[in-house]
Amino acid sequence: MVEKAKAAVEEVMFDKTRLIAMLTGVLLFVVVYWSPMWADAIDPAGKHFVLTREGKGALAVFLLAGTWWVFEVVPIGVTSLMIGILQALFLIRPAKVAFKDFMDPSVMFIFASLVIGAVFTKTGLTKRLAYKMLAIVGERTSMILLGTFVVCAALTHIMAHTAVAATLYPLLVAIYSLYTDETEPTKFGKALFIGMAYVAGAGSIITLLGAARGAVALGFFKDIMGQEISFFTLTYYMAPIGWLMTFLLWGFFMLVLPPERKTIPGLREKAAKLNAQLGPITRKEIMAATIVGAAILIMSLRSFIPVLKPVDKTAIILCSTVLFYVFKILDLKDLEEVPWNIILLFAGAMSIGFCLWETGAAKWLAVNWLVLFETAHWFVFVMGIAFFVMVMTNFIMNVAAIAISLPVALVIAPYLGVTGEVILFASLIVAGMPFLLLVGAAPNAIAYNSGQFTSGEFFKYGVPASILLLAVTAFAVLILWPIMGMPITLPVGG
Known part of the structure; x- marks a missing residue:
């Protein structure tokens, strides 16, 4: 009898937590989607990046999906379906485009x-x-x-x-x-x-x-540098x-x-x-x-x-x-x-990733974030880029996370005396290890199929693991790579 009562209390508490998390995701979507237009992002060259209504809608879907995935308010595959549904209902992207991503080759x-x-x-x-x-x-x-x-x-x-x-x-x-x-x-x-x-x-x-991601990033780097x-x-x-x-x-x-x-x-x-x-x-x-x-x-x-x-x-x-x-x-x-359920999870991840990319919301985020570091110490700048790529790669394709940040970073880098190589390699480290969300990489979703952990637990252990990842990246940038011969900073006047 005591065990039944305890189970009933736990079920009520779970439902309460689930309801709060579900409503939080909906509230974030409503606030962001119906808020007034946000200011443009401006890169160091003075170029303006407008956050369109569709871009703001993409951010709204992004926040709802992230909240529902972490707290697993519904099966993770069902949350993925919401990504396509919201894009179509709120005219963020045409339904034909939004749901087409669900059958992406990946x-x-x-x-x-x-x-x-x-x-x-x-x-x-x-x-x-x-x-x-x-x-x-x-x-x-x-x-x-x-x-x-x-x-x-x-x-x-x-x-x-x-x-x-x-x-x-x-x-x-x-x-x-x-x-x-x-x-x-x-x-x-x-x-x-x-x-x-x-x-x-x-x-x-x-x-x-x-x-x-490696081959694409190297090709991208060659085109820019x-x-x-x-x-x-x-x-x-x-x-x-x-x-x-x-x-x-x-x-x-x-x-x-x-x-x-x-x-x-x-x-x-x-x-x-x-x-x-x-x-x-x-x-x-x-x-x-x-x-x-x-x-x-x-x-x-x-x-x-x-x-x-x-x-x-x-x-x-x-x-x-x-x-x-x-x-x-x-x-x-x-x-x-x-x-x-796992396939739908990754399908939704592809859809929100393409949505953020195609509406310009991802680039708007990248420019706003990276210009914060345009006068910072070179090491802070490199780690700022790494942090941004690490967070974004948990939500969108890691190649896209690199692609939206590298152009801006490489514009700022010479002013701070930083080489392009260190930015590229630091970005590749964190892009390969999305430890926070199941949608960050296919192995995360495959592991989830074991039933050994919840998406919330994955996130909980992912936070300290991500801090460890940033510490290792900092070690590589400051100590290991210079010893191995990688050029880190540009010569004075270079």
């Missing part, structure tokens, strides 16, 4: 990545890989956590972090099943899945193969940062979410026994691994073979989806079990 890439995860689980490849890994890392939960982080970071050097997250997700589910049979979330479960999402971002900054930065130059400066963040994140999760159990006695023997019970590798496992391996190889080779560059990576990975059904590795039931 969204289909996530769909295909989730299907790969389902294939690995159904065929048994996931369990086979999980048992092999556990036999190596042993019984200590701290080493299991570190082992998964290292594998995740290493894989992002050669394949997109979204594909890495989708591939590792079922592997982590199999590992976690050996930790506990309970359905309630645990500290170890939170650390395992949130950590996977964070580390996928950390590893993805090291090469151009980890995410599209007339300087070309090579694949290996990027890796040289980013590898120490990516791996430093990987190990620091491991320490961070061991501190804030220490596993309930320090060891899992008999795990090594149990993993070996379960692996033996799987028997020899099956034809379906071989076919699945071959199809996925071929897709990953072709996507990776796009960066080195000119003839493959025009081929879209989404089309390549969707070929694997079709082949799974052609060879009857998957069936209709598997298609119906795809986590559409």
Whole structure:
């Protein structure tokens, strides 16, 4: 009876919190949308950036969606639907445009990545890989956590972090099943899945193969500055940062979410026994691994073979989806079990990102923010840019976050004696690690599917993790990169 009463009180409190959060999002939308027109943003060259009615509407949708996502007042996919609905109802963008973004190639890439995860689980490849890994890392939960982080970071050097997250997700589910049979979330479960999402971002900054943002940003930088930065130059400066963040994140999760159990006695023997019970590798496992391996190889080779560059990576990975059904590795039931809530989440993120970009609201924000630092010390200026990109990349595409801030930053930089390289690389660090919101990156959304944490918890742990990220960025700018030979400040009179 006492437990029922306690549960009833908790439900009422939850509903109260939910209602307050829901109304807060609506209030923010109403206040911003119907407020008088806001002042223009003016860059250092004197150019005016007008915040149109549509741009103000985009900011209003942005605030409502952010509030509803963080507090999870409705399923996160439903909040995404509100993004399209509000754009259409309030004439911010035509419905045909707003909802078209829900089928953006990036969204289909996530769909295909989730299907790969389902294939690995159904065929048994996931369990086979999980048992092999556990036999190596042993019984200590701290080493299991570190082992998964290292594998995740290493894989992002050669394949997109979204594909890495989708591939590792079922592997982590199999590992976690050996930790506990309970359905309630645990500290170890939170650390395992949130950590996977964070580390996928950390590893993805090291090469151009980890995410599209690197290649696009380097091309953008070349157009503005007339300087070309090579694949290996990027890796040289980013590898120490990516791996430093990987190990620091491991320490961070061991501190804030220490596993309930320090060891899992008999795990090594149990993993070996379960692996033996799987028997020899099956034809379906071989076919699945071959199809996925071929897709990953072709996507990776796009960066080195000119003839493959025009081929879209989404089309390549969707070929694997079709082949799974052609060879009857998957069936209709598997298609119906795809986590559409996660796909809708990312679809809404794409829609609000394009909305902020196309209405000019994102550029208006960037100019207003960066001109605050036009007379500041060069280090404050660089960190100000990093902070802006870090916040924006949690809401919109990280490439867009860089694209709206770099032009303004590179105009101001010479006046403060700062080189373009340090601005580019500092921006790329934070753009790769959106730790605050699930919509910031696909691995975040994939990890959420585990049911181990809420969007509010993700945000709660993301705040100190983001502070850690800014501290590492500051360390790179002030100490590490100058030692490695990166030009940070311009010579006097240069």
